[in-house]
Amino acid sequence: MPADLNPIDKAKFIAAKRAVGFVQDGMKLGLGTGSTAAWMVRCLAERIREEGLRVVGVPTSTRTAELAVSLGVPLSTLDEVKWLDLTIDGADEFDPSLNLIKGGGAALLQEKIVATASDQMIVITDAAKEVVQLGAFPLPVEVIPFGWQTTKALVEETLVSMDVLGRDVTLRMTGDRPLVTDESNYILDLHLNRIGNPRQLALVLNQIPGVVENGLFIDICDIVIIGHADGRAVVRDINTRTVEEDRVEFAPSDNIFTDLD
Numbered sequence: 001m002p003a004d005l006n007p008i009d010k011a012k013f014i015a016a017k018r019a020v021g022f023v024q025d026g027m028k029l030g031l032g033t034g035s036t037a038a039w040m041v042r043c044l045a046e047r048i049r050e051e052g053l054r055v056v057g058v059p060t061s062t063r064t065a066e067l068a069v070s071l072g073v074p075l076s077t078l079d080e081v082k083w084l085d086l087t088i089d090g091a092d093e094f095d096p097s098l099n100l101i102k103g104g105g106a107a108l109l110q111e112k113i114v115a116t117a118s119d120q121m122i123v124i125t126d127a128a129k130e131v132v133q134l135g136a137f138p139l140p141v142e143v144i145p146f147g148w149q150t151t152k153a154l155v156e157e158t159l160v161s162m163d164v165l166g167r168d169v170t171l172r173m174t175g176d177r178p179l180v181t182d183e184s185n186y187i188l189d190l191h192l193n194r195i196g197n198p199r200q201l202a203l204v205l206n207q208i209p210g211v212v213e214n215g216l217f218i219d220i221c222d223i224v225i226i227g228h229a230d231g232r233a234v235v236r237d238i239n240t241r242t243v244e245e246d247r248v249e250f251a252p253s254d255n256i257f258t259d260l261d
């Protein structure tokens with residue numbers, strides 16, 4: 001591992017490396033999006049190069065697709081493979097039940113479809129994303145551009161009626177324009193004072209016309225792997241209710257970091 005990698009990236013890398021250890025020959029994989037998932041794609045590419053591992057990946061964003069292609073990871077579409085063995089993705093927050101907030105990178109819609117169509121979902125993360133209660137991270141909600149201001153008002157009204165609205169609801173921007181997702185939608189970020197019941201909030205939000213999907217992943221994640229900069233990987237499995245810690249020994253090939261140059 002390069003000495004100059006900062007501690008957060010080292011932790012993400014350790015989690016990603018440990019997660020890729022779960023991948024078996026012949027698997028169909030969901031490939032998540034974000035900086036942590038990018039480490040997973042690099043580690044996966046390394047196993048493909050070095051061990052001849054045969055897998056096919058379904059990417060959850062254009063960004064992930066481009067990275068995977070550049071590193072030689074074979075790709076397919078969800079419509080072609082229909083069902084996946086395993087999805088590995090990052091998250092913005094996770095709670096003790098392994099419920100998640102996702103969408104900080106605006107990829108929540110494809111991520112939720114892909115993770116739901118998988119036998120197993122592993123989330124890779126650093127320790128900073130663990131929370132007792134979800135909601136400090138603004139909750140991303142993907143909405144259709146048509147009438148988005150009306151949708152936003154309805155979302156705010158709903159949050160007030162549930163007594164969970166904190167500061168405000170904001171349209172995610174990139175420069176001076178609304179950010180447009182891979183599915184040509186907008187993202188609203190919900191700044192909440194608390195979430196209370198995440199399952200209920202997820203269901204209620206998706207009932208509002210114009211809302212496509214929200215970033216609450218409830219009962220979707222099976223395993224969270226928390227990476228630490230010193231090489232420890234903590235594997236928390238919600239189904240077996242086990243927590244295991246091991247050390248990731250890693251001797252990276254020279255070219256795992258080429259896309260970072």
Ligand SMILES: O=C[C@H](O)[C@H](O)[C@H](O)COP(=O)(O)O
Nearest residue numbers: 034035036103104105106107
């Ligand atoms: O839309 C983006 C995703 O949900 C990401 O997986 C999430 O934001 C975590 O990203 P990162 O690993 O960069 O913190």
